[in-house]
Amino acid sequence: MLRLSTDNSSTNSNKLAPRPISIEDTGIKEFFLLELMLKHLSRGGVLTKFQLVNKMGVTGGIIQELFDKAKGLALVENRQSTENEQMRYSLSEAGERYAKQATIKSGYLGLVPVPLAQYSTICRMQSSRKNPVTLNMLQDSLKALILPDDLLHKIGPALNSNRPVLIYGPSGTGKSYLCRNLNAILGDSVLIPYSIAIGTEVIQVYDPKLHHAVGNNIESNQLDLVQGHDPRWIECKRPLRITGGELTAEMLEVQFDSHSRTYMAPIQLKANNGILLLDDLGRQRISVKQLFNRWIIPMEERRDFLSMQSGEHFELPFELILLFSTNLNPNELVDDAFLRRLGYKIRFDALDEALYRKIWFQVCEEQRLSCSEEMFKHLINDYHHLLDKPLIPCYPRDLLRIMADQISFMELKPLVTKTLIAEAWSIYFV
Template structure:
């Protein structure tokens, strides 16, 4: 059987600073693009920073999955150079785990009886079959080098990236200031005031690429980091990344709301697949983590903030494997909280003080509201004259003291569009259509 113990004689993982990783420079212009290829191609097994036994284990599982493997297929799945795979194959052959198949134009490899037995046993210990992971120490340095704080956010840059959007100016000003800090942000205000929408649009401000490994090795265990539902791959020629264990992604935007539990903030272990998966905040590193609808979770806000006291203040988090092993990971992200409840009723003053920015989202001005109304009308293929807009403001907003919330144009005009389609009407907003939309959108007192 293959040993699964840590080989303490293996060389220490290569220090990322020795790899000429990209420098962190500030700029008033667009965010700096990640220096592609800043991490050099590993030239020997020691460069991988992973113990040889774990590499052999992965090799056997890949061959078991492929049944008959070629060097090309193993390079594609293990994501390390073929020269290093040949070295592992030679060792596996010496252990009588791997054998060559009948001679063809291309060398093919399969498991022997003992090799198959070993691989099946290994799968019961760890179901991970993917690219070779990177060591935790290297992952930490790469994340820190790609911090969003290396990007200087200015008012002009913010307006350029969010061009065409309509946000209340004071809130946008405060958010721009907050993005230059490492402090968490709490947005609060009326439902429909644009809190969640603003948070989601902020990823446009950090619209560059970062390097992320598929998986991270911790204490000889593998944690899968890549999540296709969260991480958007950027397609580039393969030569742009010399260490293909890393992949290029857009800075991630991770959103969680009422479904959040404390367990989702810890390393999870799939007992069926025997697989470790990274928690939400680790998946969000180098990006944005939005906790939406704060106060609507099954876990209390106080419990959430207690869990995040150290990460929010020290920019690092402490996690635990099911084996009990503890380890530290960077907490290098923009942390946003959003709520339509009274912040003072959610947590005490001590917690509120730790939230560096508390930004109240106010309704739009009438001018901003009209600009948004006309933009949404165009998006929906509708024409709305100034008279009809003035009718909306006078008859409904002013007469009923309804604030100019940014959610109303899309919602009301959506009902208008539905009515136009259903009744085969001209694509023109009329007062009758506005009356109909208002009646079906707002709930009348009974």
């Protein structure tokens, strides 16, 4: 079960999403809240007000309003109090019928959703572009990575732009590796809604595999707590969603599970206020042309259009840093018209010898291997130069790991030798 946060340290979160203290404040209709409470009672059997506060993410005062309404309709019954004198509640026979009918309409069972209008406002206010990336921020956040200076001067402005970014170049040049570390640059946290209400339907957005909560996530000990931000929003690190060859057209739309009768958010909605990386562009189960056609408006206008199974259409922000990464020729993937829509095209290539050397000896240290300058020069001159192999950033890691495996197997000294280089090279390269 998701625990409610009692961490009041985030003043900005409190201002963005103040805790609702009345049904009207939630932005959700009373009948919907009543149905959701009855579904929780149907699932839980007998629950206290305290338990419902945590299951629904609203104050005890709001729960009491709903109880009063339910009692007036003879849908809820009082049960024996707990040892600490908390009143317990369960459904009446009429309440069970009501809950079953509500479940047939929608299988959603979670925190009270936030209204679409509130989500759209807060999502735009949390844009990463409101705090521009600087060169110092980039260098500090990526100091563990060895990158050419010219790349940093291209990547930084690209992250501050409103345009999608295409990163391309040969395999192994660090495109995906860099993209997976870009989230560290943003550094701050954002509010992610557990779910969003679209009319009377609910789309679950929060995904614990993607959204990593920050702060203290423990149960509240005050039923009528009004401090802190709205618990329907979970404070998380900015999301980084990565998808590759598994991407399908269906993953870009709201998905409906007919068995559970619930809606799940598309990948771009889950990645809002963060980074969405489409890795290995050109190898997805959706064509590049189809993908770009789907996202022409979102990429240019930063707003997306989705629809529910009922046919209801709605608009929401497309507020994310969109990255494409490929080792294919961009000119063979899409035509010039599409390429122009990609504001930044950044090429990753082989390194110069100085940077390659830095990576080589960095990996040697990680693998606890000793390598002399003579052995490194032997690798460069007698293998890379002689065999015309470019200095690709992934080679040191891959070659030295093979050597470490050989050393472990043969019980050798942790020392890079000509024999080990020859063996690793013959295994690694076809």
